[in-house]
Amino acid sequence: MENALLWIEEELKLIKDKQLFRVLTELQSGQNPEVLIDGKRYILLASNNYLGLSTDPLVKEAARRALEKYGTGSGGSRLVSGSLDLHRELEERIASFKKTESAILFSSGYLANVGTISALVGPGDVIFSDELNHASIIDGCRLSRAEIKVYRHCDIDHLGYLLSKTSSSGKRLIVTDTVFSMDGDIAPLPELVELAEMYGCMLMVDEAHATGVLGKRGSGATEYFGVEDRVHIVMGTLSKAIGSLGGYVAGGKKLIEFLRNRARTFIFDTSLPASAVAASMAAIDIIESEPQRRDYLWGLINRFKSGLKDIGLSILPSNSAVIPVLIGEAEPTLRFSILLKEKGVFTPAVRPPSVPHGKCRIRATLMATHREEHIEIALSAFREVYNELFVNP
Numbered sequence: 001m002e003n004a005l006l007w008i009e010e011e012l013k014l015i016k017d018k019q020l021f022r023v024l025t026e027l028q029s030g031q032n033p034e035v036l037i038d039g040k041r042y043i044l045l046a047s048n049n050y051l052g053l054s055t056d057p058l059v060k061e062a063a064r065r066a067l068e069k070y071g072t073g074s075g076g077s078r079l080v081s082g083s084l085d086l087h088r089e090l091e092e093r094i095a096s097f098k099k100t101e102s103a104i105l106f107s108s109g110y111l112a113n114v115g116t117i118s119a120l121v122g123p124g125d126v127i128f129s130d131e132l133n134h135a136s137i138i139d140g141c142r143l144s145r146a147e148i149k150v151y152r153h154c155d156i157d158h159l160g161y162l163l164s165k166t167s168s169s170g171k172r173l174i175v176t177d178t179v180f181s182m183d184g185d186i187a188p189l190p191e192l193v194e195l196a197e198m199y200g201c202m203l204m205v206d207e208a209h210a211t212g213v214l215g216k217r218g219s220g221a222t223e224y225f226g227v228e229d230r231v232h233i234v235m236g237t238l239s240k241a242i243g244s245l246g247g248y249v250a251g252g253k254k255l256i257e258f259l260r261n262r263a264r265t266f267i268f269d270t271s272l273p274a275s276a277v278a279a280s281m282a283a284i285d286i287i288e289s290e291p292q293r294r295d296y297l298w299g300l301i302n303r304f305k306s307g308l309k310d311i312g313l314s315i316l317p318s319n320s321a322v323i324p325v326l327i328g329e330a331e332p333t334l335r336f337s338i339l340l341k342e343k344g345v346f347t348p349a350v351r352p353p354s355v356p357h358g359k360c361r362i363r364a365t366l367m368a369t370h371r372e373e374h375i376e377i378a379l380s381a382f383r384e385v386y387n388e389l390f391v392n393p
């Protein structure tokens, strides 16, 4: 028994030697602008709770009421154990939010991507995937057993070239994050739509980090670019700006009926609990009706980015609440993050496999619940760490 698992020890040693070992940081509080770690307060620059909705009183109240009425778990998959009226109501709400005919819920964004891509394409089909797409898209592509052609990040010419050279008679799918999770930049959606239409391809987008942040109504990049009716498959998550848990796909009625019948991560997975569903509905209402939260967040984003640039730090060309400060190798990036924590700022060092080797970064994320003082204190900490590590080491 012991011997059979010896390889794990060796593997762990390798991970540690490369400075890629991961540990969990335990929080004793919710995803607030300040969090408690070991009883001490830190400014949180690490959450995807972009609008602060996971701790919003109205959202929590909606979850509490649903919890009282329906209990904790949903009891099984929707096709077997019965689907809650709340599941249908949230799907209708998501469809109206994303301006599509219909929508389907999954238990997470990860499961939405994996189940949808593997249902839509298979052997004999071809997927065109941006090289920086999220792991859940990559896993969905692999699971599908379709041929995968990876195009250079946001490079429309490269994608066009690959499309022009592909003569397969099978289905074709272009898939991309709209806001890239580790870089924070935005995919060139209008150009992607044009290419998809020109080549008769399906186009699938992942709005995980765009929802709540982009667009006047906050519904994401399809709204921001005005292409809501030209993207076939719009995937998103309920776990970031929406502040809860779960994933979804929005699109035409037939697409959603098909996924209900073919997406294995929908069919064979226990459905979302009522409390998470109700919280998401309340959060979407707030996202649509309170654009001032988004405007305030954008003010913070612009101030933080200009402060980081003044310090001399290198920020990747982000255009969202994800602000990546490029450091390079794993060791100094980890050191940067540790020193920031010593100065009261909790923000993670992102290393491979989340990002390519040599492109390790501090991934700072902002929330509409941060106050301006938080940003100024965080900037002072970044300045001190930058000076300690790179100016007067």
Ligand SMILES: Cc1ncc(COP(=O)(O)O)c(C=O)c1O
Residues within 6 Å of the ligand: 108, 109, 110, 111, 113, 134, 136, 177, 180, 181, 206, 208, 209, 237, 238, 239, 246, 247
């Ligand atoms: C771009 C992207 N897609 C999908 C997911 C998965 O969503 P979830 O966390 O709801 O499983 C994430 C989460 O990190 C993400 O960043």
